[in-house]
Amino acid sequence: MTRAQVSFVAAVVGLFCSLVLYGCGGGDDDNSDFPDVRGVYRGTSTQTNSGCSNPANNGTSTDANATVNISSQSGANFSGTAQGTAGNTVSITGQVTTDGSSSGTITFASGGAAFQGTFTGTLAGNTLTVNSSGRFTAGETCVFQLQFTGTRQ
Numbered sequence: 485m486t487r488a489q490v491s492f493v494a495a496v497v498g499l500f501c502s503l504v505l506y507g508c509g510g511g512d513d514d515n516s517d518f519p520d521v522r523g524v525y526r527g528t529s530t531q532t533n534s535g536c537s538n539p540a541n542n543g544t545s546t547d548a549n550a551t552v553n554i555s556s557q558s559g560a561n562f563s564g565t566a567q568g569t570a571g572n573t574v575s576i577t578g579q580v581t582t583d584g585s586s587s588g589t590i591t592f593a594s595g596g597a598a599f600q601g602t603f604t605g606t607l608a609g610n611t612l613t614v615n616s617s618g619r620f621t622a623g624e625t626c627v628f629q630l631q632f633t634g635t636r637q
Contacts, residue, residue, distance in 0.1 A: 527634015597623035
């Protein structure tokens with residue numbers, strides 16, 4: 485697994501979390517009690533990897549060009565994808581509360597690499613701050629901690 489693949493996690497997790505937390509209000513009748521989190525989000529994430537089997541993958545990296553597309557929402561439940569600068573696609577699944585808090589999971593598997601993680605987040609005005617953690621389950625043994633700050637486009 486290359487450092488680019490490991491850094492991709494930071495971009496994907498960060499962007500995913502931001503879109504989950506940013507409620508734009510409104511929505512269809514099924515979503516009227518919950519913020520509408522559907523849309524495309526951009527932001528910057530900082531990820532720290534540790535315990536990697538390849539020591540070159542340990543450390544901190546930043547990705548300022550990730551995109552999350554939340555394409556489906558039904559009530560509190562949403563799903564979508566995230567894509568980092570390397571072009572890999574991550575699956576996103578989560579729940580949003582009526583006050584705009586969110587939590588959920590991310591998963592990725594491609595080319596011998598895989599990871600899974602969880603996230604929580606908060607929204608202040610139009611600024612989203614998300615914290616995530618997880619681990620690689622194939623191709624590497626890293627654990628990761630990630631913080632994301634971003635806005636909806």
